[in-house]
Amino acid sequence: EVQLVESGGGLVQPGGSLRLSCEVSGFTFRNYWMGWVRQAPGKGLEWVATIKYDGSGKYYVDSVEGRFTISRDNAKNSLYLQMNSLRGEDTAVYYCARGRSDFLRWDVFDFWGQGTMVTVSS
Amino acid sequence: EVVLTQSPGTLSLSPGERATLYCRASQTISSSYLGWYQQKPGQAPRLLIYRASNRAAGTPDRFSGSGSGTDFTLTISRLEAEDFAVYYCQQYGNSLSFGGGTKVGI
Numbered sequence: 001e002v003q004l005v006e007s008g009g010g011l012v013q014p015g016g017s018l019r020l021s022c023e024v025s026g027f028t029f030r031n032y033w034m035g036w037v038r039q040a041p042g043k044g045l046e047w048v049a050t051i052k053y054d055g056s057g058k059y060y061v062d063s064v065e066g067r068f069t070i071s072r073d074n075a076k077n078s079l080y081l082q083m084n085s086l087r088g089e090d091t092a093v094y095y096c097a098r099g100r101s102d103f104l105r106w107d108v109f110d111f112w113g114q115g116t117m118v119t120v121s122s
Numbered sequence: 123e124v125v126l127t128q129s130p131g132t133l134s135l136s137p138g139e140r141a142t143l144y145c146r147a148s149q150t151i152s153s154s155y156l157g158w159y160q161q162k163p164g165q166a167p168r169l170l171i172y173r174a175s176n177r178a179a180g181t182p183d184r185f186s187g188s189g190s191g192t193d194f195t196l197t198i199s200r201l202e203a204e205d206f207a208v209y210y211c212q213q214y215g216n217s218l219s220f221g222g223g224t225k226v227g228i
Contacts, residue, residue, distance in 0.1 A: 035218075037167075044210060044220055044221070044222050044223045045159075045161075045167065045210055045212075045220040045223075047212075047217075047218040050218070095166055100169070100172060100178075104214070106155065106214035106215070106217060107214050108169055108172045108212060108214060109167075109169065110169045110172075110178060110179075112166035112168075113166065114166055115166055
């Protein structure tokens with residue numbers, strides 16, 4: 001059974017940092033592109049970042065470029081999102097998700113975690 | 123950036139009725155790289171359709187997708203109680219972006 005479990009969310013002050021983790025199981029993690037998608041309270045979905053299966057390619061939405069860093073550890077079956085210089089508009093549930101195919105950079109996400117809430121507020 | 127516009131914003135229907143949801147892109151989506159998701163309150167999105175018309179594993183056949191270019195449609199042939207949810211389209215022909223969602227309610 002494919003499982004993705006996020007952790008690391010919480011309350012942080014504006015300008016602060018937070019590191020999200022996503023531990024996966026049930027599939028060969030090193031073969032798949034992975035991504036983070038967020039959803040602000042009561043709002044729609046927003047793609048945040050995507051990473052290539054070997055970590056050699058990383059892509060970000062403009063609003064987080066230079067502040068967020070996506071990474072992965074294939075030996076630990078884990079995906080990460082380092083978030084720095086956080087702003088109020090970064091408040092959202094953050095989901096990690098798996099790209100459906102193992103060769104497309106841009107793809108739909110076929111498995112999702114349950115999400116972790118990040119609140120940026122003073 | 124490809125902007126996706128979903129319509130209507132809300133669809134009020136009853137069980138057994140047909141639902142038609144629309145997703146229009148600001149530019150042509152290459153290779154019909156468009157997907158549809160269902161999201162229920164408090165849950166993660168669930169992939170229903172990829173590449174415009176291909177059902178994901180476990181998607182009931184009452185869900186169908188169609189379209190190409192800039193105009194795409196998700197049809198639910200006969201609504202069941204479990205289908206009342208918010209639906210999002212997502213394009214992946216040029217980076218990634220999501221539509222604003224359509225709420226299907228009673």
